[in-house]
Amino acid sequence: MPIPILHCDRNSKDQFSRFLSGAREDLSTATTRILPILEDVRTKGDAALLSYTERFDGIKLSHVTIDPRTIQTNIDPKIKEAFLRAKTNIEAFHLAQKRESWSKVIDGNRLGVKFTPVPSLAVYAPGGKALYPSSVLMGIIPAKIAGVPSIQLITPPQKEGIPEILIWLAQILEIDQIVTVGGAQGIAAAAYGTESVPKSEFIVGPGNAYVAAAKSYLSGQGLIGIDSPAGPSEVCIIADGSANPKWIACDMLSQAEHGEDSSAILLTTDSNLAKQVSEELELAFVERPKRLEMKQKAIYENSSILVFPNLEDCIWFSNELAPEHLEIQTKDNEAVFSKIEHAGSVFLGPYSPVAMGDYISGTNHILPTARGSRIYSSLGVDTFLKRVTFQEVTKESLETLYPFVKLMSELEGLDEEHGTSVKVRTEGHK
């Protein structure tokens, strides 16, 4: 039961349409279950947080927050070195994204854009088996560079205490408060604010269905901003005969390792490569059997190798797919990349496996999924910056432009007050 190899062209809709459904996790059941939790936290504050934490996590908290600065940590220096190297690279890539406010004179008036940060952010870090400390770096560093003045970390409590690595990351990232409440109640605490938890206007970071449902619902209410709606992780690989089939198989499995609903799509012009990759996948299942069932389900059921007649068609399909991760391993990667319109994060050439961007190279790994990169971007400094536009009109320009404003506002039935507000100013001060 190897990975499906499909021979396609742009008209093979019946073959590939299922990969273009952009299906997201259905959050409706989770949403129904979290609504009373949100309401409880909104009305009862900390008391609700303590009660839900006892009920869902089996933990009796005395406080819902901790100050990481007060806690000793003992992290392996090698681990520290790895995270510090990642931090340096992520900081460098995101610093390059910072934007300067500007103004220019247009039709006699000074117009401009001032960039200001969102006022506050909460970064959610899942606990237990899904402990992703790297996501903490990815969520917090862009916000710090944007200048967000208030940042807190939210993570579920653990019987053995909050993981040391999270405490240490909070310390080096200068986060002064960790909210030790998980799930929808943790998200609600940040969105509404409680006695101990300041309200956050923005919430990002991965989480389970209840966390995702809470973020999505509260964002729909206009109460918070969030990273783009989350779905299963996916990679698309465009490769020709010059690519290494073993490396490609490894990259597909690295995606499959995230979960059985993950997906890896290889687009190639080379039937031979397709066959070799399929064989390498089978070999890998024998050689590295950890999480085998999950990986096989992801590869056999949600992944595929699509063989197209030419690279143009591979590129066309990739743009339709708008993948979260895109690897390009061809003879001329720049030529292929120049035609890529929609992708979260792109990995060029044989030595750029997705894992490099997941952890260390400096790009962000919080990315739009489920075809979201057609309209959304990865998390970055821009996520946390707003464009405040401004203008200073001169008396002379106001007088020149008044007749136009009058005509346009008349046409829209707004001439009485809109027109007058300009007209009175042409009549002299006081």
Added chain:
Amino acid sequence: MPIPILHCDRNSKDQFSRFLSGAREDLSTATTRILPILEDVRTKGDAALLSYTERFDGIKLSHVTIDPRTIQTNIDPKIKEAFLRAKTNIEAFHLAQKRESWSKVIDGNRLGVKFTPVPSLAVYAPGGKALYPSSVLMGIIPAKIAGVPSIQLITPPQKEGIPEILIWLAQILEIDQIVTVGGAQGIAAAAYGTESVPKSEFIVGPGNAYVAAAKSYLSGQGLIGIDSPAGPSEVCIIADGSANPKWIACDMLSQAEHGEDSSAILLTTDSNLAKQVSEELELAFVERPKRLEMKQKAIYENSSILVFPNLEDCIWFSNELAPEHLEIQTKDNEAVFSKIEHAGSVFLGPYSPVAMGDYISGTNHILPTARGSRIYSSLGVDTFLKRVTFQEVTKESLETLYPFVKLMSELEGLDEEHGTSVKVRTEGHK
């Protein structure tokens, strides 16, 4: 029954908290009513559009689209001149927002950002009494500058035909298709696509509650991107004793002219100015009685003059309010503006009434409302650009960084495949 004048400081929560509720229009009733319409359009396409248009608009259409290039228009040259001047200024301001892709070497690897446009856009233009041709310029020009390849206009059909001004604007903006279907069915047509209407990935523009509910619901489903959630229009004015009370009153009324739920908040340090503005408002109601009831309701019920002890407090309150429009009319406008963090569009000095930005100066008038400017920006070129991040890792850097990736992925339980995908590449090609 003059406008309320409230003497406040930062602790007067009971006085000003109602202005900080950020209440949006409640769309739940509208959402319930539109869901079957959306589903009908999704499953039945054009047939559903024709049937709803007959039912809701009383118009039997033969086609749901028109090609504006095939229609003669006869617009007053003076109106043309006004819109062309606005177009030139809006284009200049938005061209200045265009961004260049870039890359730089970080830790041995080339990392960068490539900006690409969203693939498609539909701009909704309401019909009937709420005909805002200026919004068509505001929605389409930034998208054209971003390079969005497919743009269509959606507007309800009219018994007397689509307004000539919209046809002419479509012509000068080089829009080749107008969808003549209004309301939720028009939005659904663009979001799902039908036989005649290509799917749009992004939908912007003002509309009634059904339009707003459809946009909001479909955006929540991840199906389309939208401009920020809409609410009633509002202005905040920071003014000291140097400001002209009559001009301020006119600016407040210009906001009130939008609807009875509109709001105008004057923040001042000067009790005398407060009194004079209140008197000017009363005078204006006598002098300009058009739409009197609506304007009075907006001013008396939803607006207020807040007198603070100092400008710092006015600025603090304005940042809490995060107004859609902010006017600053003080002795030192730059000093005040330098402390402004959250506002949609800012108007500096005595000659910058909001109406100038509404129509002609060049800034965008599609803005976040209901305190949304704490996290959202005005419509701009960035709205339609995505940041596609990319990286090209070198063999040398991959080898140097592999030990870090190994440690970090082990910590996250993803070492088998993530680690291997990097490791195999350190072992030589093929």
